[in-house]
Structure formats: C-alpha cells, structure tokens
Amino acid sequence: MLDLEFVERTDVGRVRDHNEDSxxxxxxxxxxxxxxxxxxxxxxxxxxxxxxxxxxxxxAVESMVAGFRSCKDGESHSAALQRLVxxxxxxxxxxxxxxxxxxxxxxxxxxxxxxxxxxxxxxHVGDSRCYLIRNGKAAQVTRDHTVxxxxxxxxxVTAQEAAEGETxxxxxxxxxxxxxxxVDTGDHQIFAGDVLLLCSDGLHGxxxxxxxxxxxxxxxxxxxxxxxxxxxxxxxxxxxxxxVQLIRIRGVERMGMYRGRPYKLY
Numbered sequence: 001m002l003d004l005e006f007v008e009r010t011d012v013g014r015v016r017d018h019n020e021d022s023x024x025x026x027x028x029x030x031x032x033x034x035x036x037x038x039x040x041x042x043x044x045x046x047x048x049x050x051x052x053x054x055x056x057x058x059x060a061v062e063s064m065v066a067g068f069r070s071c072k073d074g075e076s077h078s079a080a081l082q083r084l085v086x087x088x089x090x091x092x093x094x095x096x097x098x099x100x101x102x103x104x105x106x107x108x109x110x111x112x113x114x115x116x117x118x119x120x121x122x123x124h125v126g127d128s129r130c131y132l133i134r135n136g137k138a139a140q141v142t143r144d145h146t147v148x149x150x151x152x153x154x155x156x157v158t159a160q161e162a163a164e165g166e167t168x169x170x171x172x173x174x175x176x177x178x179x180x181x182x183v184d185t186g187d188h189q190i191f192a193g194d195v196l197l198l199c200s201d202g203l204h205g206x207x208x209x210x211x212x213x214x215x216x217x218x219x220x221x222x223x224x225x226x227x228x229x230x231x232x233x234x235x236x237x238x239x240x241x242x243x244v245q246l247i248r249i250r251g252v253e254r255m256g257m258y259r260g261r262p263y264k265l266y
Contacts, residue, residue: 001033002040006041009226013202014238020046020053021200021243022108026068030091035253036073038116040065045122045128045200047174052106056092056176060108061087068114073142077114077121078185085110085123085175085183092176104174107176110200111142114174120196123185126174128206132188133195133216138209141188164263169201193218196247199229202240206233222246 012019013174026040042064046053067084088110096106109126122130127144147170166239173182188198195216207229215232227245233242 001031001251001253002249004039004115004246004247004249006245007222007224007226008043008243008245009230010241011230012239012241013087014234016135016241018054019241020057021202021241022046022054022061023243024059024065025245028071028117033073037071037118038077038114038198039247040112040114041196041197041198042066042112042201043243043245044111044175045072045126045129045202045241045243045250047107047109047171053108054095055095056108059091059095060088060110060175063091064110064112072204077116077119079124080111081114081121081123081185084184085112085125085259086181089125089175089181090179093179096176106138106176107171107174109200110175113196113198113247115190115196115247115249118254119187120190121185121187123183125181125183126171127169128198131197131209131212132190133197133213133240134189134191134193134215134261136213138197138213138216140209141186145169145184147172158232164189167226169205169217190249190252192249192251194200194249194259195222198245198247200241201261202238202241202242203229203233205236205240206236206242216242222248 008023022044031157043264044056048144056060109128111120122139124142132139132141153185215228
C-alpha cells in the first residue's frame with residue numbers, strides 16, 4: 001500500500017507585503033481509500049493587483065481539493081486532474097468577470113499531483129513546478145509556461161539568454177485569463193525513497209535543482225528540509241513569495257493495468 005509523509009511551507013519573502021501563494025491537499029478518508037482514491041497535493045501562485053492574486057490562488061486550491069474529494073473511487077487520476085483544473089479555471093475566470101474592477105486581470109498558476117499505488121499524475125498551468133528527486137538528483141517533470149521558455153523551445157533564444165531576459169517571468173498560460181485552460185499532464189512511476197517537490201517561482205527562481213536534491217536527500221527530515229529551502233531563497237533576496245510542498249514516498253504498491261483495471265504485481 002502507498003505510504004508517504006509530507007510537509008508544506010509558505011513564506012511572504014523579503015520584498016512583498018502579502019502572500020499570494022496558496023497550498024492544499026486531500027488525504028484518503030480511510031485506509032481503503034489509499035488504494036481507491038489516493039492523495040492530492042496542490043500549490044498555486046496568484047497574480048493580479050490589489051491582493052486579487054491571493055484570491056485567485058485560494059479559489060483554485062479550494063476548488064481542486066473539494067473536487068478531488070468528490071471524485072469517484074477508482075477514477076483515473078490523469079482524467080480527474082484535467083477535469084479539476086478546468087473547473088478551477090472556470091471558478092477563477094467567473095470571479096474575475098463578476099467581481100468588479102478590482103478583480104479584473106486576476107489569475108493564478110497551479111501545479112497539482114495525485115498519487116495512488118506506485119504512480120503519480122501531475123498537472124500544471126503556469127510556472128509553478130514539480131520536481132522528482134531520486135538518487136540524489138532532481139528532475140523537473142513540469143515545463144514552465146512562460147514567454148521565455150516558449151522562446152527557448154522554439155529556438156529563438158538560448159536558455160541563458162532567456163534566464164537573463166525581460167520575458168523570464170511573463171506567463172504564457174495561467175488560470176483565470178481564458179474560459180478554457182490549456183493544461184499539461186503527465187504520469188510517472190514512483191519508488192520508495194523518492195521525494196516530490198512542488199514549488200512556486202519564489203523558490204525555484206532562487207534555488208537550483210541540484211541544491212534542492214541535496215537538501216531533500218535520502219533520510220533528510222522533511223520539516224528541516226522545507227525550512228532550509230525557504231531560508232535559502234530568502235538569503236538570496238526573497239524577491240517573491242516562497243512556497244513548497246515536499247512528499248516523501250516511504251512505500252509503494254506495485255500495480256499493473258489490464259483493460260483499464262489495476263492488478264497487483266508480485
């Protein structure tokens with residue numbers, strides 16, 4: 001059976017006067033739901049003036065958590081995340097349209113992962129990231145939806161030019177700006193000892209993947225690791241809100257699929 005531990009931290013940083021990040025999770029309601037329902041973790045980084053970014057991120061996270069808890073047991077996590085992110089987008093979009101002048105332009109990034117058996121499904125919009133840390137290395141399993149990243153993928157600029165350019169933090173996708181969100185999803189196998197790291201750009205903009213892997217390595221206390229990550233981002237300027245969720249996989253249940261139904265592998 002899937003066994004995990006997790007911790008989450010958020011910090012306003014050294015420059016901003018309020019925190020526009022939101023975090024949430026949904027745990028199985030009972031031991032049987034570890035298999036049938038699984039876990040959800042979600043992190044959002046709001047954008048938009050007059051504290052509306054905070055509202056956007058909170059709406060998105062609350063929508064995701066409530067929606068996941070209402071999912072049917074055994075529902076595909078990939079399909080569920082696609083549906084739930086679209087629902088969250090609709091709620092943020094409707095609030096932006098009906099909330100008056102102060103809500104105009106509100107939006108948020110989102111990254112979410114759902115875990116069950118020996119698999120994790122990841123969905124995201126924007127530049128909040130998910131890393132998979134294994135054997136001392138951190139692999140980014142999401143891709144940033146920014147103008148700079150799109151320019152790199154198209155070969156217009158190099159990665160170094162993009163990192164130093166003015167478009168580095170301009171989002172090419174976000175929740176709440178369009179009626180339909182363009183959501184990226186992916187499935188990955190997980191093993192005992194793996195650590196999943198979800199974070200806003202306030203962290204990954206200041207701390208690189210190799211440092212994340214070193215701080216969250218095998219046997220490291222997750223609470224201490226989260227504190228170290230936030231402290232390091234603040235030491236380097238803390239120019240944005242800093243949020244992180246760490247999920248360590250302590251054990252998995254190896255499963256195969258046959259005609260859409262899971263079966264246990266021995």
